[in-house]
Amino acid sequence: MKNFNIMNMGREGNKLLNGFSGYGIMGRVMLFGIVFLLAACGSKGTGAVADAVAIELDEFGGDSIPLSSISDSVSYITLETTDSNLIGSIKRIGMTDSLIVLLDEKTGQVSSYSIDGKYYGNIGTVGQGEGEYISPECIEVDDSLIYVYDSRRGVAMKYNHAGDFKGSDSVGEGDDFTTITMNGKRCYLLTCYNFPKERAGVFLVDPAENKRERIMECKQGIERYHSWDFFKNGDRVSLASNDYENLIFQWRGDSLAEIVRLEISPVPSQSDLERWGSKDLLKYYNRMTLFDFDRWLIINYWREKGGRVVVFDRKLNKWTVGRRFYDDMDTVKGFVSFPFSPGNILVSAMEGETPD
Numbered sequence: 505m506k507n508f509n510i511m512n513m514g515r516e517g518n519k520l521l522n523g524f525s526g527y528g529i530m531g532r533v534m535l536f537g538i539v540f541l542l543a544a545c546g547s548k549g550t551g552a553v554a555d556a557v558a559i560e561l562d563e564f565g566g567d568s569i570p571l572s573s574i575s576d577s578v579s580y581i582t583l584e585t586t587d588s589n590l591i592g593s594i595k596r597i598g599m600t601d602s603l604i605v606l607l608d609e610k611t612g613q614v615s616s617y618s619i620d621g622k623y624y625g626n627i628g629t630v631g632q633g634e635g636e637y638i639s640p641e642c643i644e645v646d647d648s649l650i651y652v653y654d655s656r657r658g659v660a661m662k663y664n665h666a667g668d669f670k671g672s673d674s675v676g677e678g679d680d681f682t683t684i685t686m687n688g689k690r691c692y693l694l695t696c697y698n699f700p701k702e703r704a705g706v707f708l709v710d711p712a713e714n715k716r717e718r719i720m721e722c723k724q725g726i727e728r729y730h731s732w733d734f735f736k737n738g739d740r741v742s743l744a745s746n747d748y749e750n751l752i753f754q755w756r757g758d759s760l761a762e763i764v765r766l767e768i769s770p771v772p773s774q775s776d777l778e779r780w781g782s783k784d785l786l787k788y789y790n791r792m793t794l795f796d797f798d799r800w801l802i803i804n805y806w807r808e809k810g811g812r813v814v815v816f817d818r819k820l821n822k823w824t825v826g827r828r829f830y831d832d833m834d835t836v837k838g839f840v841s842f843p844f845s846p847g848n849i850l851v852s853a854m855e856g857e858t859p860d
Contacts, residue, residue, distance in 0.1 A: 556750075556765040557823060561789050561805060561812045564825035569815060570832045574800055578833055584623040589615070598645030599851055603665055605650055607643045614643055614652055616667065627667045628652060635669030637661055641731075642681040653681040660692060660711075673711035682734040682741055686710070686758045693755065695733040697722060697746040706743065706760070720753075720760060722746045723777075728790070735794045742796035744803070748772060752794065752801070764801065764816075795850065 581604070585591055592610030599605070604617040605627065614627040614637075627650055628635050639656035649670065652661040658677050662670040675681070678694030685691070692709040706720035728747055735742045743760065745751040748771065752764040772788050786808035795802040801816040815824045 556767045558767040558769075559814060559823065559825060560769050561814075561825065562770060564812070567826065568828050568830035569813060569824060569826040570830045572832050574802075574815065575833060581619070581621045583617055583621045586623070589623050596643045597851055598643050598650065600645055600647060603645060605643055605645050607640055607652075612637070612640055614640060614650070616650070616665070625667055627663050628661060628669065635661070635663075644681075644683050644736075646683065651683055653678075655681075673709070674714075675709045675711070676707065676716050678707065679728075679731040680733040682736060684741055684755050685739070693734065693741065693743070695731075695743070695746075697733065698728050698731065704746065720745075723749060730790070730792050732793060735796050737797055740796075742794060744791055744794045747790055748777065748788075752796070752803075754796070768805075797850075 583591065583604070583606075591606075592608050594606050595609035596607040597604065599619075602619050603624075604619060604621070605614060606617070607614050612630045616624040616627055618624060628637055630637060630640075632638060637652050637654040637657075639654055640652050641655035642651075642653040644651040648664065650663045650665065650667075652663070653659075653675070654661060655677065658675055660673045660675050660681070660683075662672060664670055673692070675692045675694060677699075678696050679698050680695045682693050683690060684693055686708075689710065689712055691711070694707045694709065696704055696707060698704075701722070704722040705718045707716055708719045709716045722745070733744050735744075741755040742763075743753045743755070745753070750766040750768055751762055752766075753760040754763050755761075768789065770788060772784070776784060789805040789807045789812060791803060792806050792811075793802075793804040799818050801818065803814045805812040805814065811828060813826050813828055815826075816822070817824070
C-alpha cells in the first residue's frame with residue numbers, strides 16, 4: 505500500500521534546512537523555474553528598490569547543488585490511514601506545533617492529524633451546504649482556526665481545530681491565497697495572475713470592512729502551469745510577482761515591500777507575451793516555486809529543455825545557479841504537495857511505496 509509521509513527538514517544554528525530533490529505538480533516531478541522580463545508590476549507602499557540582480561540561466565558554473573549545503577537533517581512523520589481514511593494525493597499542508605492539516609487533491613477533502621500523524625478527522629466536506637466547500641484550492645492553519653479557500657465560490661471557510669464550522673469570508677476569485685495580519689486584524693492576500701490584464705494582480709481583502717482592493721497591478725495575465733505564488737515562513741509572507749515580471753516581495757506591516765529585482769535571461773519579448781499560449785510557455789524558463797527562509801532564498805525555474813535552481817545565501821551575499829538539487833541526504837524522491845515553512849523548516853508531503 506502507499507505510505508504518505510511529511511518531510512520536515514530542520515536547521516541547527518544558522519544553517520537552515522531545505523531539502524527537495526523533486527517537486528510534483530501537474531503530474532510531473534520537477535525542480536524548475538522561470539525566466540523574467542523587465543519589472544512590470546507596480547504596487548502600493550513598496551520599499552526602496554534594490555539594484556537588479558542579473559542572472560543568465562543558460563550559463564552557470566555548476567551542474568547541481570547538494571542538499572547538504574543548505575540542509576542539516578531530514579525527518580519523517582507517517583500519516584495514519586485506514587480503510588475509511590485513505591489519502592489520494594496531498595496537494596496542500598498546514599501545520600502548527602500540535603496539528604497537521606492536509607488537502608487531498610483527488611477527493612477534495614480536508615483532514616486533520618496529530619503532530620505525530622494520528623488521524624483526528626475530516627474538516628468540513630465537499631458539498632454545497634453550510635460548512636461545505638465545492639472546490640478547495642488552498643488551506644492555512646493558525647493557532648485557533650483552519651482556513652479552506654473555496655476558489656469556485658471565492659470564499660474562505662473557517663473551522664476551529666476540532667472541525668466545527670465558524671463561518672466564512674467572501675474574498676473573491678484568485679489563483680493563490682494566504683492569510684495575513686494587518687493592524688491586528690485577520691486579512692487575506694490573493695494573486696490573480698492567471699486572469700485577463702484588467703483583473704490580474706494582487707488583491708488585499710479586509711473582511712471586517714467588506715473591502716477588496718488591488719494593491720499590485722500586473723502587465724499581462726498569462727496562461728500558466730502553476731498557481732503557487734506565496735511562501736509563508738512563520739508569520740512572514742513572501743510573494744513572487746507574475747511570470748516574467750521578476751520581482752519578489754515580502755508583506756511588511758501593512759504593505760508589500762520589494763526585496764529582490766531579478767533580470768533573468770533568456771527572456772521572451774513583449775510581442776511574445778502579448779500573443780502568449782501554453783506551447784509558447786515551454787520555450788522559456790518559468791518560475792515554478794519560491795522558498796524564502798531567513799538565510800536562503802530559493803527559486804526554481806523550468807522549461808521544456810530542463811530546469812534551473814537559483815539560490816541566494818544572505819549570510820554570504822552570494823547567488824548560485826544549478827540544474828537541480830543533488831540528493832546527498834536520506835530523502836524520498838518526489839514531492840507531492842506544495843511545500844511550506846512553519847518557521848525556518850521545510851515541510852512537504854512525500855509518497856513512498858511499502859509492502860502490504
